[in-house]
Amino acid sequence: EAGVTQFPSHSVIEKGQTVTLRCDPISGHDNLYWYRRVMGKEIKFLLHFVKESKQDESGMPNNRFLAERTGGTYSTLKVQPAELEDSGVYFCASSQDWGRVGYEQYFGPGTRLTVT
Amino acid sequence: AQSVTQLGSHVSVSEGALVLLRCNYSSSVPPYLFWYVQYPNQGLQLLLKYTTGATLVKGINGFEAEFKKSETSFHLTKPSAHMSDAAEYLCAVTNSGGSNYKLTFGKGTLLTVNP
Numbered sequence: 001e002a003g004v005t006q007f008p009s010h011s012v013i014e015k016g017q018t019v020t021l022r023c024d025p026i027s028g029h030d031n032l033y034w035y036r037r038v039m040g041k042e043i044k045f046l047l048h049f050v051k052e053s054k055q056d057e058s059g060m061p062n063n064r065f066l067a068e069r070t071g072g073t074y075s076t077l078k079v080q081p082a083e084l085e086d087s088g089v090y091f092c093a094s095s096q097d098w099g100r101v102g103y104e105q106y107f108g109p110g111t112r113l114t115v116t
Numbered sequence: 117a118q119s120v121t122q123l124g125s126h127v128s129v130s131e132g133a134l135v136l137l138r139c140n141y142s143s144s145v146p147p148y149l150f151w152y153v154q155y156p157n158q159g160l161q162l163l164l165k166y167t168t169g170a171t172l173v174k175g176i177n178g179f180e181a182e183f184k185k186s187e188t189s190f191h192l193t194k195p196s197a198h199m200s201d202a203a204e205y206l207c208a209v210t211n212s213g214g215s216n217y218k219l220t221f222g223k224g225t226l227l228t229v230n231p
Contacts, residue, residue, distance in 0.1 A: 004159070033218060042120075043206065043221040056218065091160070095217070103148060103167060103210070103217050107160035 002026065004108035006092050012114045018080040021111045025074070025094030032075050033095075033105060034067060038088040046090075049075060061086075082115045089113070118143045118209050122222035130230050135194040137225050139181075139207035142188065149190040150208045150219065151181055160206065166190065167212070177201070202229045 005024045013019050025032050034046040046065070047057040051072035060067070064083070069075040079086050089112050093105040123138040141147055148167045152160040164175025171183040177200075181192045190207060204226050208219040 031217075035219075042223045043208075043219075045218040045220070048218055059218075093160075104150075104162055104165060105217070105219060106162075107152070109157070109159040 004092055004094055004106050006090075006108040006111050008111060009109065010112045010114075012116065013082055014116055015084055016081045018078065019082055019113060021077045021079075021090050021113070023075045023077070023092030023108060025092070026106055029094035029096055029106075030072070031095040031105075032069060033093040034075070034077055035091040035093065036088050037091065037110075038085075043091065046077075079113075082113075084115050087113055087115045118147070118211070118220045120207050120209050120220055120222035122205075122207050122225050124225055125223060126226045126228070128228040128230060129197045131199055132196050135179075135192070135197045135201065135227065137192040137205050137207075137227065139190045139192065139222060140188055141190060141207070141209045143209055143211070146212045147209045148212050148217070149181075149183060150210075151175065151179070151190070151192050152206045152208060154204045154206065154224075156203075163192070163205075197227075197229045199229050199231065202227055 007022045032049040035043050037043045045059040048055045049069045052069050066078045089110040091110045092108045095105045119142045121140045150165045151163040154160050164173050166173050166183045174180045179194045204224045206224045207222045210217045
């Protein structure tokens with residue numbers, strides 16, 4: 001079974017440009033999460049999808065960030081325009097339906113975003 | 117609000133020595149607790165989890181952790197460190213009764229194993 005995949009693995013862009021990160025969850029996982037880790041800080045929650053619906057986007061930093069999950073499969077996270085403080089590693093995670101044993105979230109390898 | 121404190125951003129042990137990584141949490145409801153490990157250039161891998169039931173939980177690679185409600189702790193241990201254990205370890209908590217199992221992480225502990 002394929003794990004959570006993320007693309008690209010690295011992205012270097014200039015301030016003011018746009019970047020789109022992609023996450024492909026494990027097949028059949030309805031829950032999809034985005035997290036971010038800024039250097040030297042803890043991993044922080046950004047938002048949560050259940051299928052194609054946003055369940056909780058309380059962690060999104062501001063309206064320069066837009067997440068979508070068309071058809072309840074893969075998800076994209078767009079940053080427009082990017083600022084220096086957006087640099088960090090963006091993780092995606094997925095999990096099965098609530099109520100199943102474990103509540104485990106499976107993480108992707110992350111996308112390292114550098115804004116210069 | 118929930119929070120996680122990991123004491124010691126960097127822990128160094130000798131190969132064969134006991135590994136003890138500390139995690140304390142704060143939660144207003146019964147927590148679910150997790151330890152993840154991240155090797156360089158890889159994603160987070162779940163080591164073990166506590167949801168309900170037995171408070172001593174065993175995970176992969178010989179690790180175990182004990183949930184102590186009275187101490188609000190979930191420390192990770194391994195009797196004998198191996199060189200391959202060198203990695204970053206992250207403790208996380210989520211609500212047991214919420215509608216969104218988003219994880220709150222600690223800042224992580226980098227484990228170094230010396231030969």
